[in-house]
Amino acid sequence: MAKDDGSTPSSIGEAEIVVRAFDSEAGQFRRRHHTVKVTNFTTVLDSLISIKEKEDPSLSVRYSCRMGICGSCAMVVNGKPRLACEAMVSKVGRAGPITVEPMRGHPILRGLVTDFDEFFDKHRSVKPWVMRNNPQERFNTAKEFKQTDEERDTFLPFAECIKCGLCVDACPVSNTNKEFLGPQALAQGYRYYADSKDQGKGRRLELLDTMDATWGCEFAGACSEVCPKGVDPALAIQMLKVETAKHRLLGGSKEK
Numbered sequence: 001m002a003k004d005d006g007s008t009p010s011s012i013g014e015a016e017i018v019v020r021a022f023d024s025e026a027g028q029f030r031r032r033h034h035t036v037k038v039t040n041f042t043t044v045l046d047s048l049i050s051i052k053e054k055e056d057p058s059l060s061v062r063y064s065c066r067m068g069i070c071g072s073c074a075m076v077v078n079g080k081p082r083l084a085c086e087a088m089v090s091k092v093g094r095a096g097p098i099t100v101e102p103m104r105g106h107p108i109l110r111g112l113v114t115d116f117d118e119f120f121d122k123h124r125s126v127k128p129w130v131m132r133n134n135p136q137e138r139f140n141t142a143k144e145f146k147q148t149d150e151e152r153d154t155f156l157p158f159a160e161c162i163k164c165g166l167c168v169d170a171c172p173v174s175n176t177n178k179e180f181l182g183p184q185a186l187a188q189g190y191r192y193y194a195d196s197k198d199q200g201k202g203r204r205l206e207l208l209d210t211m212d213a214t215w216g217c218e219f220a221g222a223c224s225e226v227c228p229k230g231v232d233p234a235l236a237i238q239m240l241k242v243e244t245a246k247h248r249l250l251g252g253s254k255e256k
């Protein structure tokens with residue numbers, strides 16, 4: 001008999017999944033208990049897909065890549081915001097039934113699916129692109145914008161964001177002040193600020209120099225704890241605070 005080294009699926013039996021989903025027709029949440037067959041490789045997302053296929057076709061679940069890249073399957077599993085495709089049933093279900101709910105920091109649409117319109121509006125508001133004084137440079141493919149490894153490393157850790165929205169869901173400020181720009185958008189604001197190719201640094205800092213942006217962050221750090229990609233939005237926002245204070249001391253923007 002082949003030895004089980006954990007590299008091939010093996011049956012570990014059944015898991016109990018409690019799904020709290022929004023019934024958009026009834027306008028209220030409903031809670032349903034399901035028992036699903038699982039192996040050591042089954043994720044929470046696999047279980048939800050199985051539930052939808054075999055028991056509850058009305059259950060709405062958003063997903064795409066199933067490998068932690070697209071950010072579509074963000075939800076709350078056992079009270080913690082996380083990607084359902086990265087949550088292994090064998091781990092999160094160790095202590096009993098697994099509860100699954102939609103994220104709470106985004107408006108609910110239906111089932112386990114939340115609305116990202118506001119999230120992407122905020123993302124766009126920080127101008128998530130490299131600003132150049134001469135916009136025509138964007139179309140000049142002959143020109144090369146070189147960066148050293150050190151220059152690249154200042155923004156690269158913040159460029160890993162997959163826009164799953166988990167950081168916003170975890171943020172206590174975002175959950176109490178809907179005007180707050182939130183950790184995702186602010187971290188992306190810093191990502192472009194820190195890019196040596198960007199020529200809009202002063203304008204960026206001034207755009208975010210408000211109580212609903214950079215200064216709204218209370219440094220709870222929950223955003224960085226839940227990020228599945230290891231981005232550290234809390235650090236990015238503290239860097240924005242430092243850079244904004246320096247920018248003010250130096251008399252503000254000289255950029256046009």
Ligand code: FES
Pocket residue numbers: 062063064065066067068069070071072073074083084085086
């Ligand atoms: S389905 Fe793409 S991150 Fe989970």
